Amino acid sequence: MLKVKNCHLKISEVPLITDLSLSVNNGKVLILMGPSGCGKSSLLNYLSGTLDSNFQAQGSIELNNIRIDALCTQDRNVGILYQTPLLFPHMTNLENLLFAINAKQQGLNRLERHNLAMSKLAELGLESKANDLPAALSGGQQARIALLRTLLSSPDYLLLDEPFSKLDPELRQSVRRFTLEQIQKANIPTLLVTHDEEDILAMGGDLIQLTNLNHNN
Amino acid sequence: MLKVSISNFFVKLDTLKLTSRLITLLLILPILLGLTGTLLPAFDFLPALSHYQFSLTPWHNLFDSPELWGSIKLTLLSGLLATFLSFIIAFSTISVFYESRWLISIRHFLAPILAIPHAAIAIGLVFILSPSGWIVRLLSPWLTQYERPPIWISVQDPYALSLVLALVVKETPYLLFVILASLDQIKTCELIKVGTSMGYTRLTVWRKIILPILYPLIRLPLLVILAFSLTVVDLALVIGPNTPSTFAVTLFHWFNDTDLNQRFSASAGAVLLMLFILFSALCWEMFYQAFIFFDRKRWSNGKRKTLLSPFFHGAAISYLMCMLLALLSLIVLPIWAFTHRWRFPEILPSSWSFKKLEQLSPLLLDLACVSLVIAFVSTILALIISIIMLEQKRSKASVNKWFDRFIYLPIILPQVGFLFGIQVFLIWSNNSGSLIAVISLHLLYVLPYVYLTLSGPYLAFNQEYFIQAVCLTKKPFHSFFHIKLAMLKPALFSAFALGIAVSFAQYLPTLTAGEGRINTLTTEAVALAASGERKKVGNMAMLQALFPLIIFMLAQWLPRVWTHYRLRLSRLLQSHLKV
Numbered sequence: 107m108l109k110v111k112n113c114h115l116k117i118s119e120v121p122l123i124t125d126l127s128l129s130v131n132n133g134k135v136l137i138l139m140g141p142s143g144c145g146k147s148s149l150l151n152y153l154s155g156t157l158d159s160n161f162q163a164q165g166s167i168e169l170n171n172i173r174i175d176a177l178c179t180q181d182r183n184v185g186i187l188y189q190t191p192l193l194f195p196h197m198t199n200l201e202n203l204l205f206a207i208n209a210k211q212q213g214l215n216r217l218e219r220h221n222l223a224m225s226k227l228a229e230l231g232l233e234s235k236a237n238d239l240p241a242a243l244s245g246g247q248q249a250r251i252a253l254l255r256t257l258l259s260s261p262d263y264l265l266l267d268e269p270f271s272k273l274d275p276e277l278r279q280s281v282r283r284f285t286l287e288q289i290q291k292a293n294i295p296t297l298l299v300t301h302d303e304e305d306i307l308a309m310g311g312d313l314i315q316l317t318n319l320n321h322n323n
Numbered sequence: 324m325l326k327v328s329i330s331n332f333f334v335k336l337d338t339l340k341l342t343s344r345l346i347t348l349l350l351i352l353p354i355l356l357g358l359t360g361t362l363l364p365a366f367d368f369l370p371a372l373s374h375y376q377f378s379l380t381p382w383h384n385l386f387d388s389p390e391l392w393g394s395i396k397l398t399l400l401s402g403l404l405a406t407f408l409s410f411i412i413a414f415s416t417i418s419v420f421y422e423s424r425w426l427i428s429i430r431h432f433l434a435p436i437l438a439i440p441h442a443a444i445a446i447g448l449v450f451i452l453s454p455s456g457w458i459v460r461l462l463s464p465w466l467t468q469y470e471r472p473p474i475w476i477s478v479q480d481p482y483a484l485s486l487v488l489a490l491v492v493k494e495t496p497y498l499l500f501v502i503l504a505s506l507d508q509i510k511t512c513e514l515i516k517v518g519t520s521m522g523y524t525r526l527t528v529w530r531k532i533i534l535p536i537l538y539p540l541i542r543l544p545l546l547v548i549l550a551f552s553l554t555v556v557d558l559a560l561v562i563g564p565n566t567p568s569t570f571a572v573t574l575f576h577w578f579n580d581t582d583l584n585q586r587f588s589a590s591a592g593a594v595l596l597m598l599f600i601l602f603s604a605l606c607w608e609m610f611y612q613a614f615i616f617f618d619r620k621r622w623s624n625g626k627r628k629t630l631l632s633p634f635f636h637g638a639a640i641s642y643l644m645c646m647l648l649a650l651l652s653l654i655v656l657p658i659w660a661f662t663h664r665w666r667f668p669e670i671l672p673s674s675w676s677f678k679k680l681e682q683l684s685p686l687l688l689d690l691a692c693v694s695l696v697i698a699f700v701s702t703i704l705a706l707i708i709s710i711i712m713l714e715q716k717r718s719k720a721s722v723n724k725w726f727d728r729f730i731y732l733p734i735i736l737p738q739v740g741f742l743f744g745i746q747v748f749l750i751w752s753n754n755s756g757s758l759i760a761v762i763s764l765h766l767l768y769v770l771p772y773v774y775l776t777l778s779g780p781y782l783a784f785n786q787e788y789f790i791q792a793v794c795l796t797k798k799p800f801h802s803f804f805h806i807k808l809a810m811l812k813p814a815l816f817s818a819f820a821l822g823i824a825v826s827f828a829q830y831l832p833t834l835t836a837g838e839g840r841i842n843t844l845t846t847e848a849v850a851l852a853a854s855g856e857r858k859k860v861g862n863m864a865m866l867q868a869l870f871p872l873i874i875f876m877l878a879q880w881l882p883r884v885w886t887h888y889r890l891r892l893s894r895l896l897q898s899h900l901k902v
Contacts, residue, residue, distance in 0.1 A: 156790050159718065179790065180797040192791045196809050196886045205805075206795040237894060239886065259795040 107131050108153075108263045108295040113165035115145055115152060122148055126165075128314060130263075130295035135286070135309045138299045140316030146299040149316075150265045153297065154186055155179035169262055185261030185294075187269040191252035193240035199227065199251055200236040206258040226254045246277040253285055257292050264289065264296040270305065282308040343715040346708055347726040353745055353767060354732050360744025364590035371747065372583055381587035385595065388588065390567040395599065398570040401483035401563075402553035403603060405490035409548060412491065412645070413498035415638030418529035422512065429642075430503065436496040436649050438820065438875035440828035442849050443868040445489045445561040446860055447652025449852070450659060452485060453478050455667050457655055463668035472667050478562050486563040490555070492645045492652075494548050498541070499642075504779075505540040509533070527629045531622045535615065542608075547734055549607060550600050554737035557830035557845070561852040570596055574739045575831075586743070593740020600737065653868060659861025679858040687844075691866055694827060694843040697758070698870075701765035702822030705773040706815065712774065713781045730774055733767045742835040749836060756838040764832035773822045780814035813882040820878035824871040844870075 108130045115123040122145035130136040138146050151157040153167060155178055167175040174182050193202050203223035207214065214222065227233050230250050232243075240248055249269065256264065269285070270278045286309055289296050298309060306313055363369060367378040385391065420426045436444075451457045455472035463469040478485045511533060518528030554571045563569050568576075574596065577589035629635075659665075663676035680687075712726055733741070745764065749755040788810060792802035808815065833846050848863035 154790070154794070180793050180799055183797070184794055186791060186794050188787050188791070190787075192785070192788050194788065194792070194806055194810070196812075198890060205792070208796070237890065239890075255795065256791075259797075261794070 107170060108297070109168040109171075110153070111166045111168070113149070113152065113167075114163070115148055116162040117148070118160055119162070122161075123316065126314075126316075130297060130312075132295055133290045133293040135289060135296045135298050135311035137306050137309060137311050137313045138297060138316060139301070139303075139306075139313060141318050144316040144318040146316055147267055150186070150267050150297065150299055153263075154184045154265055155182055183260075183262040185256040185259060185264045187252060187256055187264070187266045189268045189272050191240075191245075191248040193243075193248055193252055193255070195240060197239075198237050199232065199240055199243065200224070202240065202251065203227065203255050203258055206255045208259065212260070223258070226258065227251075230254070245273055246281055249273060249277075249281050250284055253288055257288055261294060263294055264292075266296060266298040268300055268302075269298075271300070271302065278302075278304075279308065286310070339711070339715050339718070343712055343726065346712060347729070350726065350767075350770070351729050353748075353763070354729060354736075354741075356748045357736070357741040357744035360747040361590050361593050361740040362744075364587050364747075365594045366591075367587055369587070369747070371751070372586070374587070381591035384588040385591045390573060391570075391592075394567040394570045394573045395595075397483050397564060397567065398553055398596075399599065399603060401487050401490070401569060402549060403607070405487045405494065405552045406545065406549045406607070408487070408491050409494040409498050410545060412495050412638045412642045413502055414529075414534065415635045416495075416499060416642040417502050417506070418526055418533075419635055419639035421506075421525075421529075422515070429499070429646075432646060433496050433500050434875050434879060435653075435872055436493070436646070437500060438824040438871040439649075439653065439868045440824070440845055440871065441489075441493050441555070442557045442561055442828070442830060442845055442852070443656065443864045444493050444649060444652050445558045446848060446852055446864040447656050448485070448489050448492065448648065449478050449562055450655045450857065450861070451648065451651050452488075457651065457670075460668045460670050469668060479564055481564050481566060483564050483569065486559055486569070488648075489558055489562045490552050492649050493558075494552070495642060495645055496649075498544065498548060501541050501544040502537065505537055506533075508540065509536050522627045524628050524632070526632050526635050527627060529635075530618075530629060530631070535622075538611065543731070545607070546604050547731070549603055550735045550737070553600055553603060554596060554739060556739055557828075557849045560849055570599075571737060571739045578739065578743045589743070590740065593737060593743070596737045596740060600735070656861050656865040656868060659857045660865045662858055662861070680862055683859065683862050686847075687862060687866060690842060690844045690847055690863070691870065693841060694845070694867075695870065697762055697765055697833070697841075697843065698823045698826035701762050701769045701826050702773065702819055704762075704766055705770040705822050706777070706819060708770060709774040709777045709818070710781070713778055716778075717782055717786070730771050734771050738831045742831050746835045755836065756840040757836075758841060760836035761833055761841050764836040765826045765829055768829055768832060769822045769825045772825045773818045776818040776821050777814055780811060784811060812885060816878040816882050820871070820875045823874045827867060827871045 110126065110128050113123060113126040114121070126149070128136060138149065140146050148157065148161060152161075152163050157163060163175075165175070166173055169182075193199070194205065197205065200220075200223055203226055204219060207219050207222060209215070209219045224233060224236060227236055230247065232247060232251070235243060235247075240251070243251070253269075266285075270281055273281055282305065296311075298305065298311070300306075364374075365381055367374050367376065367380050416429065417426075420429060449456070453459075453472075454475055454477055456477070459467065459469065459472065467473070514532050514536075515525060515528050518532050519525060523531070555569075556571050556575050559569045559572045560575075563572060567573065570592065574589050574592045577585045577592065580586075580589075658672065660680060661675050661677065662672040663674040663678065665672035742764070746755065749760050754760045784807065789802055789807045792806040793799050796802055827843075828845060829843075830845050830849050833841065833843050837843075837846070844863055844867040848860060848867050851860045851863060854860070
């Protein structure tokens, strides 16, 4: 379970988020909505440990009752997905998946690691594209591989920053469904930032509506 | 309050800050030492030569020198004329050829010209323009009736016209490169569409709309060209006038005079040269502002056509002529290198031979190795420093303004004064004549170019890729090398190639720090240029141009095919393992 307690976010001493608390259970999705500039993405950056130095953060982040807010990104075991899939363009689709697998941690040898990545590609019916570069894939295929790549790194919690916004409307629904299935399968808490109200229905999670503090003032 | 930064991925923020401050200090220190080492002797203070009292004697001696004013007049005229012509030609070429197929060819030809050291181009131009050069040979005897080389002065002429030509041939491509990069920032295509849709001719759009927006972006590179043209030594030694020579060359001779007292006048002269750079930059800027002041009224006069159209086209054609000259300069170097007999007025040698190359090969190998070691070490150091400074700049933790302010100073300050100031320090610290000293001085000149080339793509890199990689692997260093640097390969390779080219071109820094004990292809080629041993000079200049050219071509080609070949290799290995 992911818990955020009494979170205060400021940018250059201007408050962005005040006293926000939330919790997400394993396998569930919590949706964050709000106008531009209300601090949704900054909150995700705070949760992933990638907040810029001109931000000030206060509060605590707990994962399964252990505080993680003092840890740097690489020690938090977090998975992030952005608007763009960010598949590494100089690596093949297979290499992109292999990059995420920690063989030592998962006790896999070279062949098992390779087979695991190939089995994920097979789930998407993309085994034939294993040795192609990501540029040859469609937007939907890239989005799916990006999600699988993130999950292959066995994250403890997942942060999704409008991951469906750049997809065509017809593709969006199937990618949403695929994402939800994968999250439930991985059984990890997930936070989704979105502008799209259809995401709420599709992902079926709780909703937190953030307001723009500066506008309200 | 908790402060978190991406810099935490690698090292503690404080360590990064500390490293960047140390680098800044290491950069500022030689610059300050160079300036102090020039300023103090200019006022008669140099303890090493037992001058402990400040006085104005060096200035009196300087102003009493008979060659001073002629030399300064020549310098100012040639420097300002070369910069003005380079600007006019580069701007006209872009405005005439923009969005045409010609521009693609022009772009392709830019990199090799930028890569070739100034001295090599100058030597090639001497081989072409001299009375016994290629142009006269091509026209003789059928047109000129010359059976022997004519007695005229077409290179090293007293008006420095051949020097201006050499500067234009070398600086116009650089300016073109800068303008092309700047045009990407100002939505040029859209501006042209808006202007032409209102009935303005393309050239009018360039003059009335694009030039005023473009100029602030290219002001600094233009001033760098102006400073370079006013202070260049190697190019002026090869192709510039002798009686008198340009001021930088005169100072160079004074600094190397066996009479050590000449150093005081030379230092005063170096300070005067710095003041002339400031004066010229001021004149240049005032001229531009005056032009804009008068031209502003014409911007909104509604006239759709410009009478300057033939002028624009003429300037653009002269760029093509310059590139033809550069190409011929490159071709003539290997021809002279492999010539056995080439009598006037034969267009090509009557017999060829590898004898000179064989004879020179031990020396050439030695010089090439030294040149390559200096270039590789200084460029790799420059790349590492640039990456550290850019990483710190990107993290926005504390922008190191001092570094950005000081980094361009070495390329703006006149080498001739500034470097001899550093030499005083090198002799004092017992480092003069060492390879480390030469590499350090090269680094001072390589770093600004590498930093400038790398900063755009490095700061524009989508950091989300790197964050993604760190989240996936939990290994920041692994992600930094395998994702960030791997994705920045084209920019890194370009910066590397430019660094190598800059290092190969250095003449005075090698001479100053090497004290004649460390010689490179450039120092030898320049020293031999006046000797008349064309075959020997041809060999030196050919290699001097060849290495940077090869590295530039590799830098353009490798990133494009890298992934393709890596994948082919891995597939080959996979199929091999399966078998």
